[in-house]
Amino acid sequence: MPAATNSKHIVVVGGGIIGCSTAYHLLKSGVKTVTLVEATEPGAATTSAGAGFVSHWSAGMIPAGEEGLRLQQYGLDFYRMLSELGTEIGYRPNGTLIMALTPQGREDFVMPVLSSPYAPKEMQDLNAAQIGEKMGGLVDPAKVHSGAYNPHGIQVDTKLALGVLVNEIKKLGGVVRDRTKVRKINDIGGKVTLETDRDVIEADGVVVAAGAWNNEVLASLDWHLPLLRVLATRVVTDDRGLPSALPTIQCRELRLWLRETFGAIMWGTGSHYTPMHRLEESEPEPGQPHNRELMQSMVDHQMEKLQEVFPPLRGSKVANWSQGIPCYTPDVGLMVGHVPGHANIVVVGGDNETGVSHGPGLGRLATEILLDAPRFVDPARFRIDRYARDAFPSEVDVEASMPAWSARHGARRFATAAE
Numbered sequence: 001m002p003a004a005t006n007s008k009h010i011v012v013v014g015g016g017i018i019g020c021s022t023a024y025h026l027l028k029s030g031v032k033t034v035t036l037v038e039a040t041e042p043g044a045a046t047t048s049a050g051a052g053f054v055s056h057w058s059a060g061m062i063p064a065g066e067e068g069l070r071l072q073q074y075g076l077d078f079y080r081m082l083s084e085l086g087t088e089i090g091y092r093p094n095g096t097l098i099m100a101l102t103p104q105g106r107e108d109f110v111m112p113v114l115s116s117p118y119a120p121k122e123m124q125d126l127n128a129a130q131i132g133e134k135m136g137g138l139v140d141p142a143k144v145h146s147g148a149y150n151p152h153g154i155q156v157d158t159k160l161a162l163g164v165l166v167n168e169i170k171k172l173g174g175v176v177r178d179r180t181k182v183r184k185i186n187d188i189g190g191k192v193t194l195e196t197d198r199d200v201i202e203a204d205g206v207v208v209a210a211g212a213w214n215n216e217v218l219a220s221l222d223w224h225l226p227l228l229r230v231l232a233t234r235v236v237t238d239d240r241g242l243p244s245a246l247p248t249i250q251c252r253e254l255r256l257w258l259r260e261t262f263g264a265i266m267w268g269t270g271s272h273y274t275p276m277h278r279l280e281e282s283e284p285e286p287g288q289p290h291n292r293e294l295m296q297s298m299v300d301h302q303m304e305k306l307q308e309v310f311p312p313l314r315g316s317k318v319a320n321w322s323q324g325i326p327c328y329t330p331d332v333g334l335m336v337g338h339v340p341g342h343a344n345i346v347v348v349g350g351d352n353e354t355g356v357s358h359g360p361g362l363g364r365l366a367t368e369i370l371l372d373a374p375r376f377v378d379p380a381r382f383r384i385d386r387y388a389r390d391a392f393p394s395e396v397d398v399e400a401s402m403p404a405w406s407a408r409h410g411a412r413r414f415a416t417a418a419e
Helices: 003-007 017-028 067-085 104-115 126-136 156-172 211-221 294-308 355-370 395-409
Strands: 007-012 032-038 098-099 124-127 145-150 175-177 181-186 192-196 200-203 206-210 226-235 248-251 255-261 265-268 318-324 335-336 345-349
Touching: 007 017, 007 192, 007 200, 017 032, 017 156, 017 206, 017 355, 032 200, 067 156, 067 355, 098 104, 098 126, 098 192, 104 145, 124 126, 126 145, 156 175, 181 211, 192 206, 206 211, 206 355, 211 345, 226 294, 226 395, 255 294, 265 294, 335 355, 345 355
Parallel strands: 007 032, 007 206, 032 175, 098 248, 206 345
Antiparallel strands: 098 145, 124 145, 181 192, 192 200, 226 265, 226 318, 248 255, 255 265, 335 345
């Protein structure tokens, strides 16, 4: 970085994986004064409610292209680096299985992965018997058809990983200010001031990575992102005695993700992901929601079907559960770049439920954009101004755009109003 970078004070708003990754990369880039501001505690919101698996999603799963693939690979490498620091983060290089239950499911969801130009050469086409053998009793092979197995996929415990990353930020000299809520950002030309519920912070630049609260933070800059905030639930069973070498499973016919975690099963289904604007508490306080009714509905409506395919779920109990608020964009694309009209303010948003996968790379990219350094990934497809300021006035408008994406890509992302 240029020598002038050393004297800068950069503030990062948001203590999830994207914000923490940004703070880390700023410090590694030579910025001496970095302050991470979080309304609750770092990692206490959506990131730590995440499923914690990373893979090459550009290969037939999401339309992120080569740029997304590079972010995904960076995430795979980043978590391996964190795991090698010596503290347990639940790192498991076990791979990812995109699984079909039927011939039609194979055609719709497995073949696009196997035939993708972004699929690694090690991608494997598995039949039902091979899936049964690889999954070590977690899957009943009589209930499935086939799958695409990517051996490069990994799993981490998101809360443990964030804890290690925050410690690294502190070791590098970063300042972490928790329980500090940003009320207003003022761009005063060359400097930025952040009015918090405690004091005023002056900085040379700001990265806003506040997830579901991005638009609340950006309001004073007269800009908002076209984000649809969705309440997502994950459930962890009691210990089922599962080995720690099992791949993550994605099954779009069930709208399911499922993985082993410390002997238990963690799972969630998109059919019970609910846009926040449909809920009474549509303006959540920072942190994690705790809507027990939605959690119980997911378990009650999904468990019987899942037990047919995954025998260890039979007789299982809910040991713990958590909820986060991922944000979707109209084109299911990531967003990172300068807030239009503000050269010293960058915003990152629109995780589309892939924040854990893309977060490390987005943090690096946000750093490079703010410092005007060479970009390791071309950010053009993620640019903020690809949408006009008022193209989607409300979250209802963003949701209305999602069926068009679903029709093109063959998979709904969450429950529709009719459900």
